[in-house]
Amino acid sequence: MNYLKFWGVRGSYPAPFGSHMRIGGNTVCVELRVDDHILILDGGTGIIPLGNSLIKQDKIKDVTILLTHYHWDHISGLPFFVPVFIPGWKLNIYGPGNSQEEIKKRISGQMIDPYFPIEVETWLADINYLIAHKAEFEFGPFKVETFNVHHPGITLGYRITVHDKTIVYVSDHELGFLD
Numbered sequence: 001m002n003y004l005k006f007w008g009v010r011g012s013y014p015a016p017f018g019s020h021m022r023i024g025g026n027t028v029c030v031e032l033r034v035d036d037h038i039l040i041l042d043g044g045t046g047i048i049p050l051g052n053s054l055i056k057q058d059k060i061k062d063v064t065i066l067l068t069h070y071h072w073d074h075i076s077g078l079p080f081f082v083p084v085f086i087p088g089w090k091l092n093i094y095g096p097g098n099s100q101e102e103i104k105k106r107i108s109g110q111m112i113d114p115y116f117p118i119e120v121e122t123w124l125a126d127i128n129y130l131i132a133h134k135a136e137f138e139f140g141p142f143k144v145e146t147f148n149v150h151h152p153g154i155t156l157g158y159r160i161t162v163h164d165k166t167i168v169y170v171s172d173h174e175l176g177f178l179d
């Protein structure tokens, strides 16, 4: 079954308000599923219900996450993404950065004492931190191209091609600041 699902669409902070429930209150997270391959775009709080859904099945235990940048609304769900705590799961996390260590540091920084009770070392899944910046790469059926987005810090957009169909994921792009 192939589909694209928006698990979270909010920016800046979760919006658990009755007035926002028609399209949900979680911050950004999009799931692209093609056959038995799962690609997750951003790790906002929408990734929490996605993780809760994934652990109810045992067919797929290998997922790839593409992070556009490290603002809280794009990564704050990761500490609550249950598969990270389960041995046997494999997560490839791509993000902007010049080294794998830098990417790990940017993700784990939100979990260090005193901001969070447990640190990234408690993650028991097989986690790979991978450089997405200015790269072109493939995995499973996905061909991924990256490009820079106008937004504070290094922010990436992703162009994803699967079976001759393409989607482009661009978040937080500030068109108004362009010449």
Ligand SMILES: [Zn+2]
Pocket (backbone or CB within 6 Å): 069, 071, 151, 172
């Ligand atoms: Zn941002």
